[in-house]
Amino acid sequence: MTPKRTDTFPRALPGHWLHPADPGYDEARRIWNATHDRRPALIARCRDAAEVSLAMRYAATSDLEVTVRGGGHNVAGTAIADGALLIDLSPLNEVTVDPVAQVAYAGGGALLRDVDAATIPHGLACPAGVVSHTGLGGLALGGGYGWLTRKWGLTCDHILAADVVLADGSVVEAGEDSHRELLWALRGGGGNFGVVTRFTLRLRPVGPVHHHVGVYALEQAPAALAAYREFAEGQGLDLHAVGCLKFAGEQEWIPAGLRGQRALFLTVAWFGDPSQGPARAAPLFEAAPPAGAVERVLSYAELQALGDHGEPHGNRYFTKSCYLQELSPTEAGEFVAITRDMPSRLSSIDFEYLRGAIADVPGADTAFPSREAPYICTVSSQWTDPERDAQNAAWPRQGIARLRPFSTGGAYVNYLQDEKEGRVLEVYGAARHERLAAVKKAYDPGNVLRRNQNIPPLADDQQSSSKES
Template sequence: MPLDDHPDLQVPAHWLRPGMPAYETARRIWNGMHDRRPALIAPCGDPGQVSEALRHAARADLEITVRGGGHNVAGTAVADNTLMIDLSPMRTVTVDPVARTAQAGGGCLLADLDAATTPHGLACPAGVVSHTGLGGLTLGGGYGWLARTWGLTCDHLLAAEVVLADGSVVEATEDDHDDLLWALRGGGGNFGIVTRFTLRLRPVGPVHHHTGVYPLAAAQDVLAAYRDFAPRQPDALHTVGALKHAGTADWIPAKLHGRAALFLTAAWFGDPDEGPAHTDRFFDTTGPAATLVRRMSYAELQSLGDHGEPAGHRYFTKSCYPADLTPRTAAAFVTAAEEMPSPLSSIDFEYLRGAIDQLPDEDSAFPSRSAPYIFTASSQWTDPRQDAPNVAWPRRSIERLAPTCTGGAYVNYLHDEAPGRVLEIYGTDRHTRLAAVKKAYDPANLFRRNQNIEPTPS
């Protein structure tokens, strides 16, 4: 409802509205596809300010959105004619190196968390782009480099300070509001507004990092070798792949510059001196066109992908969980690479399991924990006139793989989904439990501007 319909409402002076210079910056998010204009933006530095924003939205009859890092590909942080609750002022991270825990504000980026933890030789397993928001990543799961070694980000959520729909503030722990904590571990972000995450930390040291590049013509043979190698990796090794256009870095052969190619990268998280023994054999037997071998800090590793996903570009992503990397699946990967409409796009895949699959399934709301592989088709482009082909390509790529996939999808990569898709992804039992939590904490479905789980009917 337009704010002009409520002339008696007093808007806090520090809130932003159309016409203010800071409003234009604050409403922008990472995915440039989503050019939306909220009625108000409420920067919040503590839970009390979040509660105040919720009360104001109720009086003004405004729907709300919540911005943590603003990195969600579906653009759920911002919507037209709503009140955006902006958590970006909450970026403080406090580390207890003895207890190996961190408390991180709801607006933190992964870079904030890593900057605070890595000087202590510690890290919380998280995503692979440092300007990703911690909140959205955690609430939807949290794949990353350390996932096979230590598990998902949501697996490391020990407690959460949450502002509920009625403005009250609770601390969800294993002993108090444990049902809410369970839902926050991978159930998505529509149960309340998390203003502080308490996270378990893990030891990290220097990383042995080994990348090989292969011409697209060799990709199916190399993928067959990866299929044999990946399940036998020790949990301290994570080997990921991407089909994308090769850049012009010195180590990449000139004949591959600008052409679609297969990249495989292995990161070893044990003693770095032992890394070559775990990675060289695979690369030696698959004959890459070139390799790049480095030893780097975990913080360096976490920032490697930043330049490839700049804010303001247009993005559309679809994912699925192939049951196996069969020759048919590998052929579908290659076909998708050949059809990429933008040279900025990529097909990413990796073998999962390891520590991800070792946590009891009932301990978190995260679905598809036992999936062996994940496949992600990620479009990236800059020209709005090219929206149609770049949105169609990930959809087509996933549809082609559908017969070989488990039916799930990564929650953090969902867009506007068909009715019943969220139920399909979580499964009936888990979805029923999530809906019950939703009814207990948000019975009026205030938090619904995302991949929504509705409360159970009365």
């Protein structure tokens, strides 16, 4: 697409507004997943709400599509589009903490590691994802699962208020006393309603974590998965147990015969008194003795960074995901079969038992749609050679197709990729989608923000506008 009038873009912010010919443009247009190699017409690197507002108004007068980049980690590449104006929030990453009120104020472009770096010194954290270079913006607006979500709820449940630049460039604060319906939509409705320049987040106390990982040969996986199900479903809120099927690495604690082989990893994280951790994890590892294991006490910061190196920027990724009703021997058998077909040594199947505090929040309180789902599962391809794109994108599609008969039918909006038309409506359900579409109509009636998992505005004859002040 040939951009219109971008030659007139504001020169008042040199180095912050990048045209394709400018130094730094190529660096600034890169996102985490290298399969999305797109060229925006213009990149506005915004440092505050006023600059976001300027960019929004400029896009409107220049007839440019707008995309918004938080951490740039959406696997479907929704942050960036050819020929669009990219509002890059990465300079807007400051996080401050009020330790007495247990509240953080985080810029809309903060990464999870920026939030952790500010809160952990106070013994506090906002429950969020498991890879610290992920963006807070996209993760929080779509939901936000992580180590602490069984204990405290989703990231979106921790949004107390948000400063939002709307499609017309105006700025509002969505909170309990103003724009409440917008706040409801921001808690799980995705990046549809405006650009969040500042999140006000509730924080929770955190301390050291007892962390225990066991590895199993693929042949042992069905028995180990049966033990996992029994164990995980019976736990209180201080314990979170997750699983992963992937090629084993070369770590010393992994038996030599398993290194480089397809294997199952089960991990137990205990957030109570660390001295009780070994006893808390024991029932799982006694019921299903692993071939190798490692246990240690980690700081919360170490826990949050454990997954960072496994999913680096610049590799190629394709993910499909579903919620599972249960993890019976049938689903366990499917996990093993899908693992046998895994075409890349960098790929994985991840799963975890959810519930706990996620399910305790009343469904109508937030836009997040799938609180009751027992299990979430992602089949994630990672590879480096563009020649192998088709093969690696096919594996998650085929894997999730095999699991579909056992799925709840829902999906996590932040993992949607390559979906059939109407999937977003299906994911939210008719009533919640209609309520979100009404908010969209009130706050972004022209659907300016549409390169997300899109919720179009309600048609005129469907409902009156729900914008309030």
